[in-house]
Amino acid sequence: MTSLTKSWLCAACRRKTVFSSPLAHKILSHYSTTTTTTTTSRHGRPLRMAVVGSGPAGFYTAYRVMTKVPKTKVDMFEALPVPYGLVRFGVAPDHPEVKNCQDKFEEVASSPDFTFIGNVSIGNAGGHFQGCTIPLASMLHHYDAVVFAYGASQDKQLGVPGESEYKGIYSAREFVGWYNGLPEYANLAPDLTRGDEAVIVGQGNVALDVARMLLENVDVLRKSDITEAAIETLLKSRIKRVHIVGRRGPMQAAFTIKEIRELMKLHGVGFHDIDMSLIPDEISKLPRARRRLMEIMVKGSSARVDEAAKSWSLDFCLSPTEFLGGSDGFVEKTVFERTSLELPFDPSSRVVGTEETLTIPSSIVFRSIGYKSVALPGFKEAGISFDTRKGIIDNDGLGRVLRTKRGENEHQDQEASHLPGIYCAGWVKRGPTGVIASTMEDAFSTGDAIASDWNSEAPFLKGDSSSGWEALRSGVEHGKCKVIQWEDWLKIDKSERERGLLVGKEREKFTSTAEMLAAAS
Ligand code: FAD
Ligand code: NAP
Numbered sequence: 001m002t003s004l005t006k007s008w009l010c011a012a013c014r015r016k017t018v019f020s021s022p023l024a025h026k027i028l029s030h031y032s033t034t035t036t037t038t039t040t041s042r043h044g045r046p047l048r049m050a051v052v053g054s055g056p057a058g059f060y061t062a063y064r065v066m067t068k069v070p071k072t073k074v075d076m077f078e079a080l081p082v083p084y085g086l087v088r089f090g091v092a093p094d095h096p097e098v099k100n101c102q103d104k105f106e107e108v109a110s111s112p113d114f115t116f117i118g119n120v121s122i123g124n125a126g127g128h129f130q131g132c133t134i135p136l137a138s139m140l141h142h143y144d145a146v147v148f149a150y151g152a153s154q155d156k157q158l159g160v161p162g163e164s165e166y167k168g169i170y171s172a173r174e175f176v177g178w179y180n181g182l183p184e185y186a187n188l189a190p191d192l193t194r195g196d197e198a199v200i201v202g203q204g205n206v207a208l209d210v211a212r213m214l215l216e217n218v219d220v221l222r223k224s225d226i227t228e229a230a231i232e233t234l235l236k237s238r239i240k241r242v243h244i245v246g247r248r249g250p251m252q253a254a255f256t257i258k259e260i261r262e263l264m265k266l267h268g269v270g271f272h273d274i275d276m277s278l279i280p281d282e283i284s285k286l287p288r289a290r291r292r293l294m295e296i297m298v299k300g301s302s303a304r305v306d307e308a309a310k311s312w313s314l315d316f317c318l319s320p321t322e323f324l325g326g327s328d329g330f331v332e333k334t335v336f337e338r339t340s341l342e343l344p345f346d347p348s349s350r351v352v353g354t355e356e357t358l359t360i361p362s363s364i365v366f367r368s369i370g371y372k373s374v375a376l377p378g379f380k381e382a383g384i385s386f387d388t389r390k391g392i393i394d395n396d397g398l399g400r401v402l403r404t405k406r407g408e409n410e411h412q413d414q415e416a417s418h419l420p421g422i423y424c425a426g427w428v429k430r431g432p433t434g435v436i437a438s439t440m441e442d443a444f445s446t447g448d449a450i451a452s453d454w455n456s457e458a459p460f461l462k463g464d465s466s467s468g469w470e471a472l473r474s475g476v477e478h479g480k481c482k483v484i485q486w487e488d489w490l491k492i493d494k495s496e497r498e499r500g501l502l503v504g505k506e507r508e509k510f511t512s513t514a515e516m517l518a519a520a521s
Helices: 003-018 022-037 056-068 096-109 136-140 172-179 205-215 228-235 257-264 288-299 436-455 469-477 486-502 513-520
Strands: 048-052 073-078 114-118 120-122 132-134 145-148 169-171 197-201 241-245 269-271 310-315 318-325 331-341 351-361 364-367 400-405 415-424
Touching (some): 056 096, 056 436, 096 114, 096 436, 114 486, 132 136, 132 469, 136 469, 169 172, 172 205, 172 228, 172 364, 205 241, 205 257, 205 310, 257 269, 257 288, 318 351, 331 364, 415 436
Parallel strands (some): 048 073, 048 145, 120 132, 145 415, 197 364, 241 310
Antiparallel strands (some): 331 351, 400 415
């Protein structure tokens, strides 16, 4: 069985579980009523679908729908002039094999039924954004279906004193974006020369990526597609000691086996012994994945800390309470409260504070506690419900976007219904966790929901769906912004690869929108 088929099967069996929730029952019953009262026949007319975002969720949803509903026309809108979302701007440069999914995306984009519309944001993509903007309401008029797959463009905050006061405290999203050439952070210029201790708050795989960038031999990195600016900065780095700090314990850590093993194997980099009181006595009895994780942490690195040029540690049961800085405005220390695990060996254990504190010297701090999605301008007017607490578009678990109406008074039940033709996929659908494979599975479930709705004559958007991008483009191109089509991206891609050849890398990315647009013309 291919992995694609396997993932699709998993998505299909999940349906049953998702539909067993009370909310889902409500949606289902509403949905079947609406479906039976709709009689519009589609007479083989092609489905015209807009996808907002060109990351894995956008591409995999497009692929799925195009496969299941023949003749579907897809217009994919991307705020940046270049495609692939976090595959380009998130995945670590020393993990090139992860980017192989781009081959599939290129195949999707090569279809005559697919149009890439880059440098065009739906709603406003934020203050830094310089491309073209299409208001959400205008777009909705020109499609049968719209899929929101715009990922998570912000990050979570700790909300502790000093966090936004001192320089030298970065979110992992900024730092990762910077070394990967994201235009928004091209000028971040993190100072790695202020001292030798770095603190990373959070123990997920992004935290491990950040640590690896700080600890890895720069000669290994310079062969990857990391930006030259990042190489120059890393060459000057004085960081010798990296603390990866978690508020819970090893049994609760969010990172995974391959990623922690990779750090342990870094040449000439030592790992400080783990606090063994947090490791269960009988590791062999743990489920396989947890057991492997514990074994790797207990075994540690082959390089000895006292002989290694650089070292790192996993510091557990510490929750940040304050950042302290110097008179020059730069962070100097991070204060943590020690926490106590309610059930130390239970992976879902909660922690409580102990009021005991610990201060770790911090020449630089990275906050790696997760990304965050936000609502697009125009959601409210379109009746799209966004859950600001979870940072997701409210949906039925299969990607059908909900309009949530509150009852007349707070004691009345909520009525949730699907907004016809509106769907979501990826991180904006289920929150900012999951690797590309799980994002694919998730996108396939949204694709299947769209195909099933279309084939069952369920209601879709009521606009003039015969037009799509052709109707929108005149309004956009009258402005001074340039729209990037797939052929333009291929020129940017070629240009980046040529620049890469000159410095012995696969590609040298353009780090500003202006350079990308110039390469496209
Ligand atoms: P994204 O990939 O973020 O794509 C969203 C796209 O929407 C972006 O291109 C964005 O520019 C665009 N967009 C945003 N707003 C708008 C708008 N208003 N209009 C138009 N377009 C818009 N997974 C792995 O399997 N292996 C790894 O090694 C790995 N490394 C990772 C490293 C990091 C630092 C991070 C953060 C994640 C990593 N992941 C990895 C996870 C993987 O990247 C995600 O699962 C996946 O990218 C989520 O896909 P998405 O399409 O939902 O979002
Ligand atoms: P994540 O896996 O959700 O990890 C977030 C970390 O931040 C957790 O340790 C969490 O601890 C901690 N945290 C959250 N809020 C906190 C707070 N207020 N105070 C202190 N700590 C806090 O998120 P991520 O690392 O951003 O990764 C996102 C997704 O991308 C994950 O699914 C990841 O696997 C994937 N990814 C994969 C790769 C790869 O495959 N190589 C690389 C990078 C990312 P708690 O558990 O206690 O909440």
